[in-house]
Amino acid sequence: MDDLTGSITADDVAEAAGVSRWTVARAFKKDASISQKTRERVLAAAETLGYAPDLLASSLASDRSNLVAIITNDFSNPHKLVLLERMTRLLSEAGWATLLIHMSDSEDASAALLAASQRRVDAAVVIGTRFDDRILDTALGARRVKKLVIFARYSQNPNTLTIACDDVQAMRQIADHVLERGYRRPVFLAGPDTQSAKLHRKTAFTDYWHQRTGSTVPAIHASAYDFSPAIDAVVQLMSDPSPIDRPDVLVCENDILAIGAMDALRYRLGLRVPQDVAVTGFDDVPLSASPAYALTTFRQPITQMTQKLIEVLNGTLAHDVHLPGRFVPRLSS
Amino acid sequence: MDDLTGSITADDVAEAAGVSRWTVARAFKKDASISQKTRERVLAAAETLGYAPDLLASSLASDRSNLVAIITNDFSNPHKLVLLERMTRLLSEAGWATLLIHMSDSEDASAALLAASQRRVDAAVVIGTRFDDRILDTALGARRVKKLVIFARYSQNPNTLTIACDDVQAMRQIADHVLERGYRRPVFLAGPDTQSAKLHRKTAFTDYWHQRTGSTVPAIHASAYDFSPAIDAVVQLMSDPSPIDRPDVLVCENDILAIGAMDALRYRLGLRVPQDVAVTGFDDVPLSASPAYALTTFRQPITQMTQKLIEVLNGTLAHDVHLPGRFVPRLSS
DNA sequence: CCCATTTGTGCACGCGCGAGCAACAGATTT
DNA sequence: AAATCTGTTGCTCGCGCGTGCACAAATGGG
Structure with a gap:
């Protein structure tokens, strides 16, 4: 039987x-x-x-596979897990299967896209990863993937569709909050200072801050989006000989950097958060809600973003999307 | 052109x-x-x-797809991200693509396996998820997937291949360490107390502890593998009217529970770790190394486990594998 | 009760490639 | 020189299904 x-x-x-x-x-x-x-x-x-x-035979016979590749190279950020959870769940409910592709280094974009195209994906989605537009360009030129979506990040590439949270709006809310709480000497903690990629959140914050206060915001860069590089960067910053204009708030590009910053302040420098230095993040990773950090942060509308992605996959949407997120104030600021 | x-x-x-x-x-x-x-x-x-x-056409013509489904239902544990990173990277280097399948609830196992089989995966790998063997059985009966591997968890199911860390060995090392440090009143903090799934780590620890000390270890259960359920469970435990035999160490089934436990001890109960109560975890998630937690934990040999998985995929290995991991002592105990 | 119209159903062909055997050339043996 | 062998190349057939059209069955109006 x-x-x-x-x-x-x-x-x-x-x-x-x-x-x-x-x-x-x-x-x-x-x-x-x-x-x-x-x-x-x-x-x-x-x-x-x-x-x-048999969906394989079906894909071969038709020109749809109902397969979408999710490409990422940054597995150190727990936020990725939230993204993956939401995306795979909603995509599967909408009838799409997910190919997870690891992009080892940013030079590897073309290999990742090749792997995707060899499986006949209907679309490739690059999530939460910032990489060189030139590399993307050559990769796109070489291996055609029907659709390429940049998810939760920005790209100026014309062959690409961006679905992201509205970072400018977000950073303004954070800046307003920081000002309202009386902080006046922010330092922006960003990730690696790559040459070609625009650091949207950083420029969004510093521009708006300048607009409101007339003063410029210094920025420091962690060597990677991870805890310990953030710790190092913050320790180095605070060890600066001039404690007079020591920052009173660290505005961080994402929660991972912010959490590293808090650890550095508390455990390496013996400072209190927020009394001595406040901290803000971005993403609202689960840990940010814990009493240990209680991080002021900003939540991206992942569900809506994924819904937009599905519209793109269905062909009912074909332009960039920037959605508003939600500011989440907590005790760290 | x-x-x-x-x-x-x-x-x-x-x-x-x-x-x-x-x-x-x-x-x-x-x-x-x-x-x-x-x-x-x-x-x-x-x-x-x-x-x-075209790998799709190739899969159709031959009976190999070089596709493996990774199935999971628990996206709240950052350890999953570590697993996914390692697995997708090594698998892709070995020529295997990865289909990521979200299993909403444990009843959904059969839908997940169906989705996998419809894509002609060569194998399905269930990672870090414990679920009912009966459900697995029916799912297996209905939809045949060539190989089913349970990764980083145990299963007694005969149709299944287990690749995991040797939990018994691991818990003994933890118990030895706890005893050596002079703790005498452990409480085991486990995840949900499902009926059919054996809680390997819990029984491994309590059995060995009984063997060495003659005393039994009380256990409490968090309602889910997540921070806040752990906090609740620990708060409830410590609010017990009899502070005389208050535990001096919480041995936790994994790092997430342990981190929740530490937060509960520190921020809800005003206790110090490890002076008042020590804590141990399991998995060595990245956060455990941070100065904020410095959690004593146990690291699974993920790379080796993945290599074994690849052997299984290649057909050069066909039996359960239990690999030794590495004890990682830190300041929390 | 017939014809126009609307369903509902069957079929030739192809998607891009792999398994496995047949054919062939050149090298070696008898 | 014929027979054999080895390495290399070509080819028939089919994987399981979708597209687009041809045809059969049902429906409705006059």
Whole structure:
């Protein structure tokens, strides 16, 4: 009975139901031209035989795979896990499977896109990773992927669709909050200072701050988006010989850097947060809500962003999207 | 030139190189019978045309897809991110692509396996998730996936291959350490107390502790593997009316619970770690190394486990594997 | 009750490639 | 020189399904 193989094809079901193979296919297709009766009969036969359409063969025959590649190179940020959770869940509910592709270094973009295209993905989504537009360009030129979406990051590349949180709006809210709480000497803690990538959040904050106060915001850069580089950067900053204009608030590009900053302030420098130095982050990773950090941060509308992504996949949306997020004030500022 | 479509097939390359389509295929196959000269000529032609084999068509024609499904339902544990990073990287280096499948609830196992089988995966890997063996059984019965691997967890299911860290060995090292440091009143903090799943780490610890000391270890259960349920569980435990036999160490099933426990002790109960109560975890998530927690924990040999997984995929390994991990003592105990 | 119209169903063909065997050339043996 | 062997290349057939059209069945109006 259950001998070998899941190799029950549409032909088997067709025979069992007394119809042709194509009618079986129609029974599984949402709005196909088929009568209610035969559909039920076919589905019943399929049920008893344990048949399920082979999506691989289907992809080959049609030009849709219902497969989307998620490409990332940064697995050190817990926020990625939140993104992956939300995306895989909503995508699968919408009928899309997910190919997870690890992009080792940013030079590897073209290998990642190649891998995606070899599996005939309908779209590739680069999540939360900032990388060289030139590399992206050459990669795009070489290996065509039908659609390329940059998710939760910005890209100026014309061949690309951006779905992201509105960083400018976000950083303004943070700046307003910081000002309102009376902080006057912010330092911006950003990630690696790559040459070509614009650091949106940083410029958004510093521009707006300058606009409101007339003063410029110094920035420091961690060598990577991770705890300890952030600790190092902050320790170095605060060890500066001139404690007079020591910052009273560290505005960080994301929560990971912010958490590293808090650890540095508390455990390396013996300072109190927020009494001595306040800290703000970005992303609202789960840990930020813990009593240990209680980090003031900003939450991206991931669910809505994913819904927009699905619209893009369905072909009902074809332009960049910037959605508003939600400011989350906590005790760290 | 670059008009439309990556639809360059082996036929195009064959024509360009003046050989047959099958010779093109041979040029791309590692140990195929083909002369050095023609291979170079074919590869050169492929290079200029921008050809890459269509893995979908290849999967359909052969019975290998070089695709493996990674199935999980727990995205709240940062350790998953470490697992995903390592697995996708090593798998891709070994020529395997990764389908990431979200298993919403444990009842959903059969849907997840179905999705995997519809994509013709060569194997499905369930990572770090504990779920009902009965559910697994029915799911396995219904939808055949060639191989099912339980990764970083235990399963008694005979249709399944387990690749995991040796929990018994690990918990003994932790117990030895706890005893050596002079703690005598441990409480074990575990995850949800599901009926059918054996809590390996818990029983491993309590059994060994009983063996060494003759006393039994009380256990408490968080309602989920997450920070706040752990906080709740610990607060409730410590609010017990009898502070006489208050625990002097909390042995936790994993780091997430341990970190929640530390937060509860420090910020809800005003206790010091480790002076008032020590804490140990399991997994060595990145955060555990931060100065804020400095958590004593245990690191699973993820790289080796993934290598074993690859052996299983290649068919050179077909039995359960339990690998030793590494004890990581820090300041929390 | 017939014809126009609307469903509903069947079928030839192809998606891009792999398995496995047949054919062939050159090298070696008898 | 014929027979054999080895390495290399070509080819038939099929993987399981979708597209687009041809055709059959049902429907409705006159």
